Amino acid sequence: MNNWEIAKLFDEIADLLDILGENPYKARAYRRAAHKLGNAYLDVEELADEGRLQEIPGIGSALEKKIEEYAKTGELKYLTQLRKKAPTSLRQLLLIPGIGVKTIQIIYQQLGITNLQDLEAAARKRLLQELPGIGVKTEQAIISGLEAHVLRRRRLLLHHAFAFAGEIESHLKDTLPGLANLQIAGSLRRGKESVGDLDFVAAADNPAPVVDAFKTVPFVNEVVAAGEVKATIMTKWGFQADLLVVQPEFFASALQHLTGSKEHNIILRGIAREQGLKISEYGIHCDGQVAAPVTEEELYRRLGMDYIPPELREGRGEIEAAQNGVLPELLNVDHIKGDLHVHSEWSDGINTLEELAQSAQERGYRYLAVTDHSRSLRIARGLTEERVREQQEEIRRLNRGFTDFRLLAGIEVEILPDGSLDFEDELLAEMDIVIASVHSGFKQDRKTITRRVLSALQNEHVDIIGHPTGRLLGRRDPYDIDVDALLQVAAETGTALEINASPDRLDLHDEYVHQGIEIGVRFAVNTDAHDVYYLDDIQYGVLQARRGWAERSDIINALPLSELFDWLYRR
DNA sequence: GCCGTTTTCGGCCCGACTGTTTTCAGTCG
Numbered sequence: 001m002n003n004w005e006i007a008k009l010f011d012e013i014a015d016l017l018d019i020l021g022e023n024p025y026k027a028r029a030y031r032r033a034a035h036k037l038g039n040a041y042l043d044v045e046e047l048a049d050e051g052r053l054q055e056i057p058g059i060g061s062a063l064e065k066k067i068e069e070y071a072k073t074g075e076l077k078y079l080t081q082l083r084k085k086a087p088t089s090l091r092q093l094l095l096i097p098g099i100g101v102k103t104i105q106i107i108y109q110q111l112g113i114t115n116l117q118d119l120e121a122a123a124r125k126r127l128l129q130e131l132p133g134i135g136v137k138t139e140q141a142i143i144s145g146l147e148a149h150v151l152r153r154r155r156l157l158l159h160h161a162f163a164f165a166g167e168i169e170s171h172l173k174d175t176l177p178g179l180a181n182l183q184i185a186g187s188l189r190r191g192k193e194s195v196g197d198l199d200f201v202a203a204a205d206n207p208a209p210v211v212d213a214f215k216t217v218p219f220v221n222e223v224v225a226a227g228e229v230k231a232t233i234m235t236k237w238g239f240q241a242d243l244l245v246v247q248p249e250f251f252a253s254a255l256q257h258l259t260g261s262k263e264h265n266i267i268l269r270g271i272a273r274e275q276g277l278k279i280s281e282y283g284i285h286c287d288g289q290v291a292a293p294v295t296e297e298e299l300y301r302r303l304g305m306d307y308i309p310p311e312l313r314e315g316r317g318e319i320e321a322a323q324n325g326v327l328p329e330l331l332n333v334d335h336i337k338g339d340l341h342v343h344s345e346w347s348d349g350i351n352t353l354e355e356l357a358q359s360a361q362e363r364g365y366r367y368l369a370v371t372d373h374s375r376s377l378r379i380a381r382g383l384t385e386e387r388v389r390e391q392q393e394e395i396r397r398l399n400r401g402f403t404d405f406r407l408l409a410g411i412e413v414e415i416l417p418d419g420s421l422d423f424e425d426e427l428l429a430e431m432d433i434v435i436a437s438v439h440s441g442f443k444q445d446r447k448t449i450t451r452r453v454l455s456a457l458q459n460e461h462v463d464i465i466g467h468p469t470g471r472l473l474g475r476r477d478p479y480d481i482d483v484d485a486l487l488q489v490a491a492e493t494g495t496a497l498e499i500n501a502s503p504d505r506l507d508l509h510d511e512y513v514h515q516g517i518e519i520g521v522r523f524a525v526n527t528d529a530h531d532v533y534y535l536d537d538i539q540y541g542v543l544q545a546r547r548g549w550a551e552r553s554d555i556i557n558a559l560p561l562s563e564l565f566d567w568l569y570r571r
Numbered sequence: 572g573c574c575g576t577t578t579t580c581g582g583c584c585c586g587a588c589t590g591t592t593t594t595c596a597g598t599c600g
Contacts, residue, residue, distance in 0.1 A: 025583055029572035060573050098589090100598050135591055186600090199600085225599090227588050232599090242600075244587090257585085262600075269584040274576095280585050 001071050003037045003044050009076055010034035010063075015091045016082040018101040019108075032058045035263065043484065045071065087114040096145040098138070106131050120146050155194040156239055157473055158540050159503040162188065165198050168217050168241060172202070175213040180204060181251050185258035186242075190310045191543030193506045194473060197240040201254045207245035214243045249292045250282050256296050257281035263315030264308075271303055271319070279303075311546040316514070330546045331525075333539055335558040338367035341412065341435055341466060341498065341526030342535070346391050347372035348380035349530040353391075353398055353407065359532035361405050367561050369433045370395065371410035374422040377439055382414070385427055392430070406561060408432040412466055417441040419455040421462075428461035433568060435498070435526075437466030442479045450482040457486070457495050463568060464524050464556075465490070467500040467507040478507070487516045494571055496522045496556050499548070501541025502534070513548025523548075524556050 014030035017023070036058050037044055047053050048071050053064040070076050086108070092115060093104050107113045110131050113122055119142065122128055128139040156164065165184045172182055179202060183189075186199030204210050207229045214231050215223050224232040229245045246254040257265065257280070269279050278285040283292035284302055293299035297307040305322035309330055312318040321327045343349030344356055351359070353370060360368035372391070373382040383391065392409045399407055410433040414422035421428070421436060428434050436456040444452065456462055468486060469478035490497050497516060500507045505528070508516070513523060525541040527534055545555060552558045556567055 023572080026572050028583075032573085058573070062572055098598070102597055133591070133596080137590060141590090197600090225588055230587055232588090258600085260600085262584095266584055273584080278585080282586085 001045050001048075001074075003042065006044055006067055006070055007034040007038035009070065009079060010037065010066075012088060012091065013076075013079050013082060015094060016079075016086050016088065019086050019090050019094075019104055020082070021101070021105060029058070029063070033063050089115040092116050093119060096142065098141045098145050103134065103138075106133060116146065155196050155474065156198075157194050157503050158188075158191070158506070158543070159537075161195045161198065164235070164237070164239070164241075165200075167219075168198065168200065168214075171217050172200075172210070172213050175216075176204075176209060179210065180248055183255055185255055186260060189259045190261065190313055191540075191547055193503075193510070193544065197242060199258050200241070200243045201251065201258050202243060202245045203248040203251040203254075204245050205247065210245045211243065214241075217241070244281065246281065249294075252293050252295050252299060253279070253283045254281040256299055259310050259313060261314050264313040264319070267315055267319050268303065275303070277303075309546065311543060312549065314547075316511075328549045328551045331542055331550045331552050331555055331558060332546075333542050335552045335555070336365075336525060336538055336542065337560060337564075338365040338369070338557050339527050339529070339535060339538065340369040340408070340410070340433060340464065340524050340557050341371050341500075342368060342529045343372055343380075343412075344370050346370075346381075346387065347377075347383055351532050353394060355532060357398060357402070357405065357407055359535060361402075363535060366404060367406045367408055367564065369408035369410040371412040371433070371435050373439075374411055374413045376414045376416065376422045380439075382422075383411070385423065388423075388427065388431075410435065412437055413462075414439060415452060415456040417444065417452065419452040421456060421459060425459070425461055428459075431461075433463050434461050435464045435466040436462045438470055438479065442470055442476070444479065446480040446482060449479050450485055453481060453486060454489050457489050458493055460571065462495055463571065464496045464498050464526075466498045466526075467505050467528070468497050469507050469509070469512075471507050471509075472504055473506065475504075483508075483512050484515075487512065487519060487521055490516065490521045491519045494522070496524045499523050499525045499541050499545050499550075501525055501527045501537045501539075501544070503537060503540045506540065506544045508544075508548075510544050510547035513545060513550060517549055517551075517554050522556055523550060523554055526557070 010030045011034040014027040017027040036056055042056060044067060048067055053059050053067055066076055090104055090108060093099055111122055111127060113119050123139055123143045128134050128142060129136050165188060169182060173179055181203035183201055185201050187195045188198060202210050211226060211231045215226060217233060219236045220233045221236045222234045224234050232240060232242050234240050244254055244258055272279045283290045293302060300307045306325055306327050308318050308322050342356060344351055344353055356368060356370060373380040375382045375384050388411060395407045395409045409431055411431050412435045415436050415438045416422060417440060457465055469481055471478035497508055499513060525545050527537040529535050556564060
């Protein structure tokens, strides 16, 4: 049993309860528990063994029993019963935009429809418009919703999302030169690794022209909905964008509301309620009076807590920390003193060492580690031992010409399928810095690949484990490594783990970063750039680190050079 | 089904937009 399995089952129970019209709060309890369990850093099995499941907020005695039942028998009787009352295939219908549980109930009860195929057939025969509460328009919406569902909405990776958001922003600002305030909100503002849509908040005395301008964004495909103060568009690229326009005095409240996350806001509003207050996107309400906080800082302060940066607003304990004044002082881009993972033309990068050094200096970096691939990675023209020594020589020569800057002679050494490294320890000992990474044998089973990476982690010459889970967002799943074990051993050996800043990787995942930081693991935020242009990716890595609650002191490449050397040599 | 510095029972975030109805329920974020 793992977290993900039980989370999936609880989500199914929640959907079926909704479809069956049971107490919606009961469904929400299951969904909340699923969300909680779905997050990486609780081990349900372990907690179940220790009888500590009820320590998880949202898990009470009933859900504890269900988890224990599943752990013991591999089944959930309750879910089996629900599946008899409502076919579980009905859940598919929830994925269609515009369809909710009430509509599903009617369609199921009156027409016996249980899946997407039957629904499409009925819609095309115009049977749906005969049903109570459904008209021609809803039937049309279902047909186009089915098409959209077939097309499957894509999630945008962070760098694409920022690029599109920038285009929408400049379109609005060009169209409306007087626009007082416009800001991106939603999961993009929280720096999530991928986003499903883009959310904007604007402030204007007269909202109509802003909404109009939004409807004419260059790559809009369809205006999904548009009222006086809100609009939703579907773009040609298959993602949705939302805009809310508020009066200027409500901008901070609206920005906070639309930044989310949903979980964060629900907890926050619960706290407001306990204090006899009500929060909405239109300020803080108390006894019929409305107070509009001027800034988000003020809003949080009014609720009796410290300001919570957007990256932390995930309902993962940040509100409690803010109430107790123990939020982390998050890392920021200016703290980064150098990049410890870049490639040059010596292997599969495109720049010379001089170009890399110059570009790093232009960014204000004090050091840059050149970490080309090792010999086994032929596809990336991995360096032989002789080439490594030549490169070291060249780096020494270049360093003589720098002031306040230093190139570090590094290597990204292969962790071979048997767990050994691609170079002998003698050579590794000569390097300023050693990153060890997996680039082959991704399909190894959990035990094998975990043991493989742990043995690299325990090598005294290895300073950093590169992209520790090997994932490529939207393209390749992480390999089946036991991340808990990885974090534990990294904490013991003092080996750093990489937060790979490439927006295609963002590896390690933010929740694992958080988990690691809690047990004292140190991290390196690196771009893995193969072209100086991609040194800019550091911003995404910093966002990921912030989402993992990282402070400056948790990150080795936020150290000044002398302290970085201390860290490297003390190891 | 969960939860409690008002509560072990009675609450559970809040508002905009749409469509189908004639004042509102359903859906969404």
